[in-house]
Amino acid sequence: MPVYTKQRYCFPLRLSSTMRQQANDLAQSEGLSLNHFISLAVAEKISRMEHSVWLKEQARLPQERLNPASPLPRRRP
16 A cells, blocks of 8 residues: 655745734634644635535536435546
């Protein structure tokens, strides 16, 4: 079985001083590091965008597939 390791990538992120201060304040109020806060924000944005694509795909399906009792379609890789 293959062993997977997490790779970390570092890159400079340019934020305005105001945005950085707001993000830092919010992160501290949640007990998070600024890095972790930004990582969560990016993950949340990705999730929202993937959900939006899923909703558009669902809108293209025939109405009988939108029955709440029917199982959700499997996510394509």
